[in-house]
Structures are given as C-alpha cells and as structure tokens.
Amino acid sequence: MLRYTLRQVEYAVAIWDHGSVAAASAHLGVAQPTLSASLAKLEEQIGLQLFIRHHAQGVSPSPAGLRFLAEARNLLTHAQDLQRDMLAAGTAIEGQLSLASFATIAPSFVPPLIKTFTSLHPKVTIRMAEGTQDELFKGLRGGDFDLALLYDVDMPEDFTVTPLTSFAPHVLLPGKHRLTRLKNVPLVALKDEPFVLLDIAPSRTYFTRILETAGIVPKVAFSSPSLEVVRGLVGQGLGYSILVTRPYGDHSYAGEELAVRPIADEVERGVIALAALRQMRKTRLVSAFEAHCVDFFRTVKA
Amino acid sequence: MLRYTLRQVEYAVAIWDHGSVAAASAHLGVAQPTLSASLAKLEEQIGLQLFIRHHAQGVSPSPAGLRFLAEARNLLTHAQDLQRDMLAAGTAIEGQLSLASFATIAPSFVPPLIKTFTSLHPKVTIRMAEGTQDELFKGLRGGDFDLALLYDVDMPEDFTVTPLTSFAPHVLLPGKHRLTRLKNVPLVALKDEPFVLLDIAPSRTYFTRILETAGIVPKVAFSSPSLEVVRGLVGQGLGYSILVTRPYGDHSYAGEELAVRPIADEVERGVIALAALRQMRKTRLVSAFEAHCVDFFRTVKA
C-alpha cells in the first residue's frame, strides 16, 4: 500500500523549487498552511525529514531529503506524462485504433478507409483484425476492438450500429448458365437449381431468409465459409449462389468465368454498418473514425 | 495539477490483474464498492473508459484502457520503488551520510572512524567535508551535512552535541627552548614569551581564554589559521603555542624539532564532539554513526 500521494509529492517538489513554503503557496495558488500540513504529513509518512526550517527564511532540503526530492521529481514528471498522454488519448485524434471487419467486407473497404483516414490524421495508427460475426462480437465485448465493420444483421442489443451503405444481393451464376440470358433473375427461376451457400453467420441466415421469403426452399448442394471457395464452386458449374460482396472482375480464383445478375424481386438489402459496444464511452479518435466512415460511404455512393 | 491519485492507479491495476472488481476487492482487502467508485472516478477524471463491464463476469480492459494500464503499472512500480528506497533510507543503515569535520580534527580521526563504520555497514557511503566552525554551523543549518565533528566550544543553542572524548591542551615549544627542561610547564612561565596563535574560531577564543584564566595576557607575535603553519613558526623559534591537536611525530613540515609539554595548571580540556542540527529528525543511519563514534572513542581511550 502506498503511503504517500502524488499531491504531496507535487507540493514538496514545489516547495523545493521555490525555497520556501510561502513562495510555493503563492505560486501554486494554495494556502500556505495547506502546504505546511501536507509537507509535515509526507515527512511523517515516509519517515524522513525532508526540509530544515529556517525561521522567516524559508526552508532548505536536508541531505536525505535532497535524494528523495530528486527521485520524487522524476516520479512527478512520470505521472504528468501519463496524464498528458491519457488526456490526449481521450481528446486528440491520435494514437491507436483497433478496427475489426467482417471477413468478406474487409478487402473492399478497409484499405481505402484507412488510407483516407490516416492521410487526414497522420498520428493515428490502425490495427486491423478480421473475423466472423461472432468473433467480432466477442472481440468488441472483450475490448479487443474499438469498432467493427459488419453487416447489420442479427445485431444483439448491446451494440450501437451506424449504417454506412447498403448493397442489393445478387445472383451468381456460372458464366455459361442458361439464366445468364436474363438481365434480372427472378428468384423463382432458381427454384430447382442447386444452391451454393456462403456459410458464415450471419450471411447464412440472411441468404436463406431471402430465398424463403420468396417461397423457395433452397437446395443446398454445397456450403463453405469462404467467399472465394463459393465463387469457385459456382465457377465449376456446381450451382448458383446469392451474395452481396462483389469483387472486381467476374472470375473465380481459378479463372472460371462468372456471371452476376441483379435479383428481379424486391429483396432485403445487405446493410454494411459500423458497430461499437453500446456501453463503451467513445474516445475522440473513435468518434472521428466513425464520422469518417459515414462520410466515406456517402461520397462513394454519390 | 494532477487529476488522478496513486491510490486510483493502484486499484485500477489491481482490477486489471484480477480480471474483476470483486477479485481485486478480496485481494486488496478493500470493499468492492470502494473499488467500483474509485474506478468510475478515475475514468471520469482522465476522460477514458478503462474497462468494459461484463455482467456477472468481471471486467476487461478496453483498447484505450489497455494502453493506459500498461503505462500506469510502470508509474506504480516507480512509486513503489521510491517508497521502498525512502523507507529504507529512514530505517536501514545504508545510503549516504554527509559528515563534516573541523579542519584540525579531521586528519587524525575521520579516516579510522570511516574505516571502522563502513566495514560494519558496507552499504554506506560517506561524503566528507572540512571547514571552520562557522562553516560547519552553516552547513548543518543549510542541510549540507548530517553531522559535524568539532570542538564543543561556543556551540549555539540550535545544535545537539554529543561529547566523544577530550584532550588536555599542551604547550608547543621550539625543540631547543629553555623551558623544554621542564616536564610540565606552568602557564606563568610563558608570561613574557611571544605567543603564536592558532587563529580559527573557536580555537582562538579557547586558547586565549586558557591563558587569561591563568592571569596571562598573551603577547601574540604571530597568528595563522593553519595548524601546520603555527607549528612551523614555533619550529623556527618565533614563539610558543598552545594546542590540542597533536600530530604524530614532533617535527614541523619543514623538519624542525618541536617539543610538546603538558600544562602544569589545571586547564579546560578540549572536548571533541559530534554536532547535529537539533531540529533534524535523525535517520537510522545518522543515529548509527553517532553511536559508532561514541563507541569508537570509548574503546580508543581504554
């Protein structure tokens, strides 16, 4: 248990600097008896007489006091540095931001977001992480991330959600599929086709809900948690898929041609949002990044 | 002005270490609401949320909190180190002692005193200084010295004095002086001899007082603040002197023979003492050295 306070150290060092209790009192804007008592108490608590009192002539450090005071000043600056850093961390836009992103969203949006934000605020560094929705939730709740970029689907109550933009899901077909003739694909047309499901929460429930809302029971032929594996499977002609994320270039990793078609029906759009733990008080850095994301997607859309 | 206390930091770090307020409470022996309130206040004062609260599952640091806590732990160990050092400085026999000595006493006694003390307490270092009585007083009052070794003559009221030993003053004569025939020299025999005065306070008044008490008005032919210069002057046959300090070997620096004779009269002895500022609370190191000096002179005399 510590037996002295930073306040006491602060006062003692000020008395040292000014050579007298009275001078320190004037300089600190604290009553002289306050300093006198504080010093007496500090001396009692550390069991060391710090100053020699000269009547009407101030005080001077004792030999042992001198050693304490030198060290005490170090401690004081240490404490002041910490305070400065922390006040800055709460109010300035600098330091580290921990951003997590849903795996399929990250590649398209995180790099440009970071690029534009850090060029506005060069003193900011951003740590990135990816994961499934559950991992993002866990990370936010566990304090691993400040913010998470994800789809606004099945969000628990303890998060705040800031919608950024939305995308209509599309049908993904093998390049040579007969339905590629259609400009827009009605969901009923997929009724009997084999379905390749992107199997990550919450995408899984989102996609099946779209189909079931249209009265279709999807025939899940394959499923994978990897977007690129799903695209590869479709490319191989093993079925169709319904996706929101649309990488640049309509080819799978293996090179097969893919066809992307809008859905003719009115369907629930995939809403990309920024989530934060509701109970977390946001630092200015976090708020600034949040605002930046909103801006970014507004200007991208326009 | 610092906006947080070491106590708050201590508690916050403990909460971090134990993963929950309740666990920290049990470990610190402090009521849980106390920690809870202390933490809330700290968070408010530094403007940062440090922990995320999990209902019935403890707390975990937020991303920003983690950075604070890491730094805070450094500060805490810094503060604890300082406290440990200072408690040790007050109670253990280690660290630095600042010892001043009256110039003529130093050469004979300071080296053996230090030798014996540091061999008993190897962790002690001793800084030495020499000076005239006035310089010793000033240094003690100004906090430059812990203790001063001096003659107990004309001591102001604001010092404590610990007598260590005493020496009878002696008459110093040129080697060939006619009075060297006497085994003891009565002071009246010096009545018309030229006197060489060791002119340092308080020796000056001490020696003249001895002579005047015997009804003699000394004929001061020469005076010098240096013991060895006085001995040299006597060696040259320029007069006699009265001294207390008696170096080994009865020759001056220049090599002239000197004769030392006891004083036949009953005279005031020169009392060597250890002085400290009365208002100074003594550290254990200072007390130990004081006790050692008393011991040392008791055994030397025996």
Add this chain to the structure above:
DNA sequence: CCGCTGGATAGGATTTTACGATGCTGCGCT
C-alpha cells in the same frame, strides 16, 4: 525594540474515501 517575513497551529467547512446493505442483470443449472 519594532516591524517584517515566513513557518506552525487552531478551528471549521468541504471533499474524499471507505464501509455495509441492497439493487440489478446476465449466465448457467436444474
């Protein structure tokens, strides 16, 4: 000897810190 300077003390108001008791909420067990 008197006034000035500067530290210590006294008394009292305010703030802080601590406690016990209790409330509230999510998790896990039955």
Add this chain to the structure above:
DNA sequence: AGCGCAGCATCGTAAAATCCTATCCAGCGG
C-alpha cells in the same frame, strides 16, 4: 422456463483527509 449465483452499481453514512481563514510565534534587520 425459472431460479440461484456471480459480480458491478448505487445508496446512505461515518470517518478521514484536505483546504481555507485567522492567528500565533520566532528570527532578522532596521
């Protein structure tokens, strides 16, 4: 599904710390 448990927050209150104003007291200088 409900219930108990775990764990943080809140409330009320007592004790302690902090700070203020007013005053005292001791050296020093004129």
